[in-house]
Amino acid sequence: MSKKILVLPGDGIGPEIxxxxxxxxxxxxxxxxxxxxIEEALIGGAAIDADGVPLPDSTLEVARNSDAILLxxxxxxxxxxxxxxxxxxxxxxxxxxxxxxxxxxxxxxxxPQLASASSLKPExxxxxxxxxxxxxxxxxYFGQPRGIRTLENGERQGYNTYVYSESEIExxxxxxxxxxxxxDKRVCSVDKCNVLEVTELWREVMExxxxxxxxxxxxxxxxxxxxxQLVRAPKQFDVMVTGNMFGDILSxxxxxxTGSIGMLPSASLDKNGKGMYEPxxxxxxxxxxxGIANPLATILSAAMMLxxxxxxxxxxxxxxxxxxxxxxxxxxxxxxxxxxxEKVSTEAMGQAxxxxxxx
Ligand code: IPM
Ligand code: MG
Numbered sequence: 001m002s003k004k005i006l007v008l009p010g011d012g013i014g015p016e017i018x019x020x021x022x023x024x025x026x027x028x029x030x031x032x033x034x035x036x037x038i039e040e041a042l043i044g045g046a047a048i049d050a051d052g053v054p055l056p057d058s059t060l061e062v063a064r065n066s067d068a069i070l071l072x073x074x075x076x077x078x079x080x081x082x083x084x085x086x087x088x089x090x091x092x093x094x095x096x097x098x099x100x101x102x103x104x105x106x107x108x109x110x111x112p113q114l115a116s117a118s119s120l121k122p123e124x125x126x127x128x129x130x131x132x133x134x135x136x137x138x139x140x141y142f143g144q145p146r147g148i149r150t151l152e153n154g155e156r157q158g159y160n161t162y163v164y165s166e167s168e169i170e171x172x173x174x175x176x177x178x179x180x181x182x183x184d185k186r187v188c189s190v191d192k193c194n195v196l197e198v199t200e201l202w203r204e205v206m207e208x209x210x211x212x213x214x215x216x217x218x219x220x221x222x223x224x225x226x227x228x229q230l231v232r233a234p235k236q237f238d239v240m241v242t243g244n245m246f247g248d249i250l251s252x253x254x255x256x257x258t259g260s261i262g263m264l265p266s267a268s269l270d271k272n273g274k275g276m277y278e279p280x281x282x283x284x285x286x287x288x289x290x291g292i293a294n295p296l297a298t299i300l301s302a303a304m305m306l307x308x309x310x311x312x313x314x315x316x317x318x319x320x321x322x323x324x325x326x327x328x329x330x331x332x333x334x335x336x337x338x339x340x341x342e343k344v345s346t347e348a349m350g351q352a353x354x355x356x357x358x359x
Contacts, residue, residue: 002035003310006066008059011045011079011088012283013293013346014072020295020350021070021302024322027354028306028315039066043095044074044088044283054091060098068309069095069276070302073283088283097137101268101276102168103175104136104247105304108234108254108264113327117259117336120231125257130237131183132254133176134247136268138168141244162198164243169205171271176241177213185216186238190226190246202243223250230254255280260335262294265301267308275309277301291345294333296323299353322356 005025009018022038029036041059048054054074063069074088084090095101110118110128118125143161150156173189180187189206191199203220210218221229223246229236230253242250255261264280279297287293300323307316331352332341344352 002037003068004066005036005038005305006062006069007038007040008043008063008069008071009040009046010043010072010074010283011076012073012285012288014044014046014074014283016288016291016346017279017293017295017298018070018072020346020353021298023350023354024299024319024357025070025302027357028319031357032312032315034306034310034312034315043071043091045076045079047091048079048082048086048088053086054088055094055098060095063095063099063276068274068305069099070298070305071276071278072298073279073281075283076285076288078285093141095276096268097142099274099276100137100270101274102135102137102271103172103267103269104132104134105179105267105269106132106134106247106251106254106264106280107266108132108251108258110258111263111324111327113324114259114263114336116338117332118257120234120257125234128234128257129183130234130254131179131239132247132251133172133179133239133241134251135164135168135172135241135243136247137244138164139244162196162245164198164202166201166205169202170209172241173206173209174212175269176239177209177216180216180239181213184238186219187216188219188221188226188237188240190221190223190240190242190250192223192246193220194222199243206241226250227253230257251280260294262297262333262335263300264297265304267301267304269308273308275305277305277309291347292334293346294335295346295350296333296353299323299350318357319353322353325356326352 009015108130115122140162143163146160148158193199193203255264261281269275303316303319306312330341
């Protein structure tokens with residue numbers, strides 16, 4: 001049976017990096033007769049330009065009928081003056097929420113070849129392998145009420161609501177514990193329960209769930225300390241589980257430990273394992289159209305898709321190995337360039353991965 005993949009290139013560098021990931025998918029599709037069917041649709045600023053909204057109903061419809069989704073990135077200065085309700089980011093938040101993609105997996109793995117590209121000392125990051133499990137459809141990103149109101153004295157006030165229900169905490173907790181069982185069996189739950197009641201409940205529920213996983217060691221950390229520990233001694237972590245906003249912030253920090261956020265894929269899964277896959281980085285409008293963006297995070301996201309949504313772990317391994325070989329050869333896009341390596345374009349990097357797969 002064919003596997004329907006919806007490709008959403010989005011904005012900024014999105015289309016450039018996606019073109020390379022699609023090439024890679026086409027290559028493994030042919031090699032292994034995977035019967036992948038790739039369709040493309042609009043999201044973000046590109047959708048606003050064409051249809052006036054960041055997530056057209058037609059895109060959502062195809063997304064619902066697809067087996068997996070591969071997304072580039074959304075947003076850019078062009079759309080920043082728009083009303084908040086129709087900004088590109090809203091399209092991304094809406095598709096996550098509509099498809100109930102509550103579990104966001106953001107691995108931060110260091111390719112040994114890139115140890116010198118990290119801003120931390122090689123001994124601090126070598127062998128790094130962290131998995132951040134970020135809750136993606138709740139928390140302060142979605143809590144009501146929210147808005148900007150005018151007070152009686154005429155001053156304006158912005159407000160958001162940080163909420164998590166027990167069931168939301170339970171399902172992300174279970175996902176984190178299940179994933180830890182396949183790794184080093186350690187979960188660090190990140191909260192701010194010295195200040196925020198919502199995370200007091202978070203901690204309590206994590207403790208409760210941990211009873212179901214006697215083999216997994218659970219620890220807790222305040223988010224400020226977690227940010228510090230990530231840059232001080234990141235190898236202490238195996239799986240980190242946290243809410244939407246803390247996860248957004250910590251995953252960027254963790255990404256940078258690996259040399260470049262341009263290397264990191266992510267998966268966003270629903271309760272049945274259907275997923276949307278995207279690079280952790282954004283649309284990088286400042287370098288869009290120059291052919292210098294790193295396509296590897298998107299290529300690795302495609303590999304994650306094959307692994308998690310289609311059970312094609314071996315094909316995913318091949319793509320990951322091809323990426324590693326390309327790094328061995330010394331090819332680097334500017335974001336991971338260090339002296340003595342060879343600076344290449346987005347297209348050349350994608351082609352090098354295809355060549356490695358064909359070799
Ligand atoms: C991310 C991004 C998004 C988020 C933005 C673009 C809405 O930063 O995926 O990490 O905050 O979730
Ligand atoms: Mg982010």
